[in-house]
Amino acid sequence: MTDELLAVRMDFDELVLLLRKIFISHGTSAFVADILAANCAGCERDGALSHGIFRMPGYVASLKTGWVDGRADAEVSLVSPSFIRIDACNGFAQPALAAAAGAIDEAIERTGVAVVAIRNSHHFSALWPDVEPFARKGLVAISFVNGLANVVPHGGHTAVFGTNPIAFATPVADAEPLVVDQATSVMANGEVRLHALDNQPLPPGTGVDSSGAATTDPHAVLAGGALNTFGGYKGSSIALMVELLAGALTGGQLSFENDFGHCVGAQTPKAGQLLIVIDPDRGGSTDFSQRAALLCKHLVEAGQDRLPGARRYKNRHTTQTSGIPIAKNALSELLQMATGGAASSS
Amino acid sequence: MTDELLAVRMDFDELVLLLRKIFISHGTSAFVADILAANCAGCERDGALSHGIFRMPGYVASLKTGWVDGRADAEVSLVSPSFIRIDACNGFAQPALAAAAGAIDEAIERTGVAVVAIRNSHHFSALWPDVEPFARKGLVAISFVNGLANVVPHGGHTAVFGTNPIAFATPVADAEPLVVDQATSVMANGEVRLHALDNQPLPPGTGVDSSGAATTDPHAVLAGGALNTFGGYKGSSIALMVELLAGALTGGQLSFENDFGHCVGAQTPKAGQLLIVIDPDRGGSTDFSQRAALLCKHLVEAGQDRLPGARRYKNRHTTQTSGIPIAKNALSELLQMATGGAASSS
Incomplete structure (x- = not known):
């Protein structure tokens, strides 16, 4: 209040x-x-x-600090009718994606599929704004982003992965799109920062300090410590998948390759992003959005309290x-x- | 011994x-x-x-029982140069996928991407055998399968999802491919059956009995109970993504739509499968398999005890x-x- x-x-x-x-x-x-x-x-x-x-x-x-180029013009190349490659030229990921909007629309219209590989890009925001607009056009979109190494692989002691989020959006008949956006770490890094700002302890199991020991202190996680992946070894495998798709397949940097050098205070990760957009009604003979609505109805009836x-x-x-x-x-x-x-x- | x-x-x-x-x-x-x-x-x-x-x-x-057709000839349709749709005609998923092998090769060669949507299919095996061969050809493959409703959404009390596995395979330079195959349930259903066969209790948090109460009894899980998703609400969102991609986008059945009817004793789920194959070297300017090898090296150095x-x-x-x-x-x-x-x- x-x-x-x-x-x-x-x-x-x-x-x-x-x-x-x-x-x-x-x-x-x-x-x-x-x-x-x-x-x-x-x-x-x-x-x-x-x-x-x-x-x-x-x-x-x-x-x-000059770490990221706010005037970069992304270079969009059409690898094939379904495959778009973008060099963000050390600029932000969102304008790079926007620069390819026409090419994505065309790929979807021609082939029902668009694979968009963005490299040399800085993604400092949530991932849902990138995918929700596709669902509003009746498309299914999945995206993966890697980042700054601050997540330890399951069973390990040193950060390798970024918080490596996955976002996923689908149309739902007569309802808002279903939009998932979640870090593959136990907690998003932004949430850790909010905890640090409020001096609030983290839930147990969230992360480790700089020596690799478990801690609930958000400052210790941010000061050379790291987060755990969600869901044990299975979550760790998904973080690995994101690292490969967003960092390696795009030709971008891996999370552990970020080096701010003389750019003291810079925060945006230089990494990569993969986006896959599919026209779901090309997949089968049914109206996808009606089927998604039926599934949502069953989830609510089964007691799921809130849809993504x-x-x-x-x-x-x-x-x-x-x-x-x-x-x-x-x-x-x-x-x-x-x-x-x-x-x-x- | x-x-x-x-x-x-x-x-x-x-x-x-x-x-x-x-x-x-x-x-x-x-x-x-x-x-x-x-x-x-x-x-x-x-x-x-x-x-x-x-x-x-x-x-x-x-x-x-006649629940699955062991003589079905899958119908393969080319929706676009990158999009293949398969009606397995109530047969098994693996021969349906095999029937599209040539079409997948051609899609990859022409466009670097193949989206394969299989419906009316029965997948009763592990998922890694479907993706590992693509990695051996230098490709990245991701697959999703839905199944029989035996997994409750996070916060819910009734089964909606199948164990909905995700598999993922990539080439790694000078090494075996990296191949992930994991259920989005806490445990694969086959593992529960093995526990039941051995009368071994399940780890706490694995599942619920038919009343929705937590149980460690594998027989109770199999007799009208259900499994939990892995990783809390995040794992549940991934199970939801698999259900939509494999069950809805393909035009297949959703997991809760299986009804064995008079086919008493039948066990294979009639569901769907989505496979996405990408030529990773079209994504960026680097040798993907070398980059994957570098990442694996860092995971081992960070203390991860075993690669997928x-x-x-x-x-x-x-x-x-x-x-x-x-x-x-x-x-x-x-x-x-x-x-x-x-x-x-x-």
Whole structure:
């Protein structure tokens, strides 16, 4: 309630404009600023706070140090009618993906499949914004991203994997798309940072400290420690799959190859992303979205309390009518960044 | 040791011939018998015992009741240069996949991608035999299969999903391919059956009884109970993804739609399978298998004790030199089945 009293409420468009100004004033192109501002404001709007305005100091620091190129023009190559290769040229992943939007549409129309391999890219946001739009067009989309090595393989003691998220979106008849977005670590790194900010202990089993010993201290995990994969050895195998698909198959960097060098304060991972888009109605003779709706109905009847993505839609609905709450001190910081200043903290 | 004394040792080819005879004598075509016999003997050879000869009574019962068609000729349709649709016509999934081998090779050659959607198929074996051969050709393969509803969604009380495995195979330079094959349930159903056979309790958290209460009794899980998904809600979301890709996108049955009806004793699930094959060297500018080898090196250095698939390769190597151990009573049963008789137990 105290936070609530100290918060202002902004329209989505108003927040996008402010964030856009921050990106522009730190040297990005208008194209990049448009995409990242809408993406970040969308996370804040949907209550995906670990990828919302909380990330802005990280974006700014990464741009200021020259670690990431905010003016990069991605190079899109058509390998085949179904296979698109993108060199993000050390820019952000989302504008690289946007640059291939037409090629993806064409691949889907011609062949029902688009495999999109993005390399030399920085992905610093949630993954669901990349896949949800495809589901709204009736398509199934799966994406994998690797990152900074901060997750230990099962049974190991040193970080090899990034938090390596998987996102998955499908249309559902007469309902919002089903959208899964989850790290293959026990917890997303952004969540660990939020715990650190609040000095809240992590649940047991979340991670290890720099010596490889189990810890519940978020600061210890962030200071040279690492996260565990979710689901034991099975989760670890999925993290491995993501590392290979996003980091190796794309021709990108593996998570452990990130070296910030002289770019002190930079935070965005230089890695890769694989996206697979499929037109589900080419697969069989049935209406996929009706079948997905039937499955969802059975999940609810079986007692599953919440379908993936439902919380985001609920938050989106709420903030669309009553505005996006932004803490006053966070707003001050954003306004300062919009004048080209660095954030007071990251 | 007692088991060892009561076991005979068979060559792989000898076991294949015996299993082939069993399939033929229960009405399958020679094509289907060749493929299933090699598949099942390969599981036994590699120590993947829950999908080895232990499954033969289930195959036989499913064939005898007419639940599955052992003579089905799969219908392969080319939806696009990259998209292959297969109606297995109520036959087994492996011969359906084999029938599309040429089409898959051609899709890969032309476009670097093959999406293969198999419906009306019965998959009663492990999934790694479907993907490992692609990795041996330098390709990356991912496959998803749904099955019989025996897994509850996270937070639910009724089975909706099958054990819904994911398999994943990639080439690794100067090494055996990396091959992951794992159920999205805490435990594979075959493992539960092996526990039941041995009257061994399951680890806590494996499943629920028919009332939805947690149990460690494998018989209770098999008698109207269900398994949990691995890794909590994240594993449940992956099981959901598999259900949609394998069951819905293919136009196949969802796991909860299986109804054995009058086919008492039948065991094979009528479901679907999705396979995605990608030529990894089309994705980027690097040699994928060298990059995969580098990642594996880092995993070993980080302390991961075993890479996915390593145990199977070790068993394969051992049995290739010293033969596949088959318990004498199991051999008697196989010989009885080869004369067209039913197994004494399933």
